[in-house]
Amino acid sequence: MNAHVKPVALVTGASSGMGRDFALRLISEGYTVYGAARRIGRMADIEVQGGLTLALDVTDDRSMVDAVGRIIAEQGRIDVLINNAGYGQYGALEDVPMAEARRQIETNLMGVARLTQLxxxxxxAQASGRIIDISSIGGKIAMPLGSWYHASKFALEGLSDALRNEVRPFGIRVVVIEPGGVESEWSGIASEEARRYSANGAYSGLVNHFERMQRQLRLPHAKVISDLVVKALKARNPRPRYHGGLFAAQILFFVVGYPTASWID
Structure with missing residues (x-):
């Protein structure tokens, strides 16, 4: 790539939390950034900082086709795809309607796959690219009330690993980021969903415990994950996985056996 051409990045879920921080950080790093989300009105700060925004719903195929088409029409290339859009559909498996389960999988997994295809x-064609899939430590461990969320993230981990080996010969690198606790809207949405479906039945005790736990957490700023994204983008040969955020290193080390030090440095 010509050193004078700014690399082009598409960041999904850019209207809040980690996605917004990714977009703003990449703008400061010299990327041409397209922040994408359903709530386009909440991305004004990205435009103020010199980024571009577009409406994107990862459960709507036409929306995704149009988004990638616009980027190619305007820039002629796409160098980085950050698949960040997602949420936590919480509630006991017995209680969560199958329509909501399908929506979780469509958003957290199928949307990633389709946007990657595009x-x-x-x-x-340009023999280069970076795809960064935002998973979770919840893609390696599973907690009560999060069955559909964990199913989507476990599947995303496997999809990313298969894809990595498919596209490596074309100069494309695939990286998984596994956040632990991070300041975002995620915990609020997950708590609301858990209460919506399971607060008044057999699983109410689990819901109450989950909500108490969420209220007690003191979560770090999304910068801890943005730092990992930038590290993965700058690395000549990025690692398959990076993790960060509250309890990520401890949980992955004790539960999964990740060699903590070598994955953080």
Whole structure:
């Protein structure tokens, strides 16, 4: 890539939390950034900082086709895809309607797959690209009330690993980021969903415990994850996975056996 051409990045879920921080950070790093989300009105700060915004719903195929089409029409390339859009559909498996379960999988997994499909031909044509999939420590461990969320993230981990080996010969690198606790809207939405479906039945005790736990957490700023994204983008040969955020290192070390020090440095 010509050193004078700014790399082009698409960041989904950019209207809040980690996605917004990713977009703003990449703008400061010299990228041409497209922040994408359903709530386009909440991305004014990205535009103020010199980024571009577009409406994108990762459960709507036409929305995704149009978004990638616009980027290619305006920039002629796409160098980075950060699949960040997602949420936590909480509630006991017995209580969560299947329609909501399907929506969780569509958002956290199928949307990632489809948007990746749309970007890959352009990355292959330019023989370069970085795809960063935002998973979770919840893609390695599972907690009560989060069955559909964990199912989506476990699946995302496997999808990313398979994809990594498919596209490596084309100069495309796939990285998984596994956040622990991070300041965002995630915990509020997860708590609301758990209470919505399971607060008044057999699983009410679990819901109350989950909410108490969420209220007690003191979560770090999303910068801890943005630092990992930038590290993965700057690395000549990025690692398959990076993790950060509250309890991420401890949980992954004790539960999964990740060699903590070598994955953080």
């Amino acid at each position: 970007c890959l031909p352009h990355m292959r």
